[in-house]
Amino acid sequence: MKVLLTGGLGYIGSHTAVELISAGFEVEIMDNLYNSSINVLDKLKNITGKQIKFYKLDMCNLSDMDKMFKEGCFDAVIHFAGLKAVGESTKIPLTYYETNIGGTINLLKCMEKYGVNKLIFSSSACVYSTENVPPYKESGILKPINPYGRTKYFIEEILKDYVNANPKFKAIILRYFNPIGAHESGLIGENPNGIPNNLMPYITRTALGKLDQLTIFGDDYNTPDGTCIRDFIHVVDLAKGHLKALNKIEGLSGYNIYNLGTGHGYSVLEVLNSFNKVCENKVKYKLGKRREGDSECNFASSEKAEKELGFKTEKTIEEMCLSAFNFEKNNS
Ligand SMILES: NC(=O)c1ccc[n+]([C@@H]2O[C@H](COP(=O)([O-])OP(=O)(O)OC[C@H]3O[C@@H](n4cnc5c(N)ncnc54)[C@H](O)[C@@H]3O)[C@@H](O)[C@H]2O)c1
Structure with missing residues (x-):
């Protein structure tokens, strides 16, 4: 089966490329390199021993996408490409709607034209309402609270409508929780440009002195140690x-x-303490105010994915910390 990964040079896409190739799938990658580097392609070749066909293009450009589909003859698409910074999405919402939603509509148009009927879409836990009581079930209330989350919610709705109108089309929506860590090779990992938005790259960069100190947003939540x-x-x-x-x-x-x-x-403090322990570090941190829009506590109900997909996680929090630090050191 030949699978197109949109945004496949990014953090999650590149790790997925490795797993798919190891399992015998043929993988091709499309990315506009907005939040990734072409070097990742060489690193994927180092890890898998395979040369991967790459299309550098923007999913907002329909005619470029069309050309790629004509050439590609794909059997399925995993759609990672998109903008993902929550804070930025509140400042430039139109760019988020245009890229994430417009890009997905272009993708669906091409899939329809070239008869590609299988799609796996990267959604997010941020589509859930904070009114849900954890563990969050797939059937929980949906109420995203920022433009980024709303793009994911709207795309889910668009896919629902599209599937209803096209019985041959199959879509799997995967709602990710908080991915951290890196590949054991230390060659690929989370490598955000500028100041990281996510906890783990902030911790690893502070540990290496690239950033002064970590701020923990809020220690007065109703959780055992007060952090989210x-x-x-x-x-x-x-x-x-x-x-x-x-x-x-x-x-x-x-x-x-x-x-x-x-x-x-x-909790955020538990992750930091695990990191300090297994990476033999003492990351400098300060306690800051709560960040607007952060929920106190959320974690997944993983029952449905386990029952229907046979999905069960294997790696520990210590492995997440060690692999992330290994990647950061390799990329210094
Ligand atoms: N990382 C997370 O915490 C997380 C959590 C939930 C959902 N997600 C979703 O998973 C997907 C992958 O996330 P990631 O962490 O790997 O992000 P990432 O930014 O590392 O990867 C996304 C890739 O898409 C590319 N891209 C962006 N706009 C594009 C465009 N217009 N045309 C072509 N390529 C474009 C970027 O260059 C990048 O390589 C995203 O859709 C994200 O919203 C991520």
Whole structure:
């Protein structure tokens, strides 16, 4: 099966490429390099021993996408490409709507024209309302609270409508929780440009002195140590979830949603303490105010993905910390 990964040079896409190639899939990658580097392609070749066909193009450009589909003859698409910074999305919402939603509509048009009927889409836990009580089930209330989350929610709705109108089309929506960690080779990992938005690259860069100190946003939440609780999942486990989904998609019909998380929450301080312990470090941090829009505690119900996809995470929080630090050191 030949699979197109949109945004496949990014953090989650690159790890998924490795897992798919190891499992015998043929993989091609499309990315505009907005938040990734062409060097990742060489690193994927180092890890897998395979040359991967790459299309540098923007999914907002329909005619470029059309040319790629004409050439590609894909059997399925995993759609990672998009903008993902919550804070930025509140400042430039139109860019987020145009890129994430407009790009997805272009993708669907091309899939329709070239008869590609299988899609796996990267959604997010941020589509859930904070009114839900953890563990969050797929059937929970949906109420994203920022433009980024709303792009994911709207795309889910668009896919639902599209599947209803096209019985041959099958879509799997994967709602990721909080991916961290890196590939064991240390060659690929989370490598955000500028100041990181996510916890782990902030920790690893502070540990190496690239950043002064970590700020923990809020220590007065109603949690055992006062800091927020999230479902951190190793990116390699997450990548393997895509393989499970791809193997199942043929047998599924219509529109299907799965959480990809561990089903277990760790607080921000617990992650920091694990990092300090296994990486023998003492990351400097300060306690700051709560950040607007952060929920106190969320973690996934992983039952549906386990029952229907056979997905179960394997890696520990210590492995997440060690692999992330290994990647950061390799990339210094
Ligand atoms: N990392 C997370 O915490 C997380 C959590 C939930 C959902 N997601 C979603 O998963 C997907 C992948 O996330 P990631 O962490 O790997 O992000 P990433 O930024 O590392 O990867 C996304 C890739 O898409 C590319 N891209 C962006 N706009 C594009 C465009 N217009 N045309 C072509 N390529 C474009 C970027 O260059 C990048 O390589 C995203 O859709 C994101 O919203 C991520």
